[in-house]
Amino acid sequence: MIIVNGDSFVSEYHLPTDLRWTTQIGADVNLAVGGGSNDRMFSTTIEFLTNNKVDTLMMGWTRWERSFLNKSNGSRYKICGNIATDEMFDDTANEPKIAEFYLKKIFNDFTQLKNTLVQMIHIQEYCKMKKIKLINFATVFDINDLNNNELQKIASTAYMSRKDQDMEIMGTKYNYEILKSYITRLDPNTWVDKQVFSSMKPLREGFPQIDGHVGIEGTKRWVEILQNHINIIQ
Numbered sequence: 001m002i003i004v005n006g007d008s009f010v011s012e013y014h015l016p017t018d019l020r021w022t023t024q025i026g027a028d029v030n031l032a033v034g035g036g037s038n039d040r041m042f043s044t045t046i047e048f049l050t051n052n053k054v055d056t057l058m059m060g061w062t063r064w065e066r067s068f069l070n071k072s073n074g075s076r077y078k079i080c081g082n083i084a085t086d087e088m089f090d091d092t093a094n095e096p097k098i099a100e101f102y103l104k105k106i107f108n109d110f111t112q113l114k115n116t117l118v119q120m121i122h123i124q125e126y127c128k129m130k131k132i133k134l135i136n137f138a139t140v141f142d143i144n145d146l147n148n149n150e151l152q153k154i155a156s157t158a159y160m161s162r163k164d165q166d167m168e169i170m171g172t173k174y175n176y177e178i179l180k181s182y183i184t185r186l187d188p189n190t191w192v193d194k195q196v197f198s199s200m201k202p203l204r205e206g207f208p209q210i211d212g213h214v215g216i217e218g219t220k221r222w223v224e225i226l227q228n229h230i231n232i233i234q
Contacts, residue, residue: 056132135192
């Protein structure tokens with residue numbers, strides 16, 4: 001059984017079913033939703049793996065700033081930028097006050113990225129233990145978004161003492177090392193082209209788009225990349 005999860009670049013609602021890369025590589029179940037977050041992806045993947053036997057898992061990791069909030073009706077809010085929509089209903093039903101609450105009172109750049117990296121590591125080790133073939137890739141970010149300078153900026157947002165400049169510098173360095181240590185634990189063999197944070201971004205930038213997403217030509221190329229990767233790791 002092949003399972004895929006991620007955001008709109010994995011749900012592919014902008015394309016007819018037969019033209020989607022998930023269809024062409026033979027995915028049996030697609031857990032992705034447009035505007036989905038990494039923590040939502042992690043939660044739904046773990047739940048699915050707990051209840052099903054899976055041979056191959058494909059994870060399309062999105063930007064870590066996104067999140068989800070459980071709702072009192074049993075559904076979930078998808079938090080993507082300043083938009084908060086119910087996962088089970090029309091995306092036009094936005095509740096901006098929920099997104100504002102998240103961004104102002106809950107979101108922290110360092111915490112979100114750290115959590116994403118821990119989730120990646122957990123999925124990686126779980127799949128090794130269960131002998132599940134894991135294929136990771138990024139959808140809307142790439143390695144340049146997590147270079148040393150960017151990691152330093154993200155680390156500077158962590159909870160730490162800001163009593164004076166020296167304390168803040170030490171705290172930033174400490175949290176930067178946390179992020180770097182998690183990244184070094186990611187196994188390149190579980191990533192497309194054996195490159196950690198390999199991304200779909202070039203397909204969106206180098207081919208015609210549909211609603212800001214990878215179009216038909218780029219999707220064909222992505223299928224070729226995935227199939228080549230699968231052949232290499234088999």
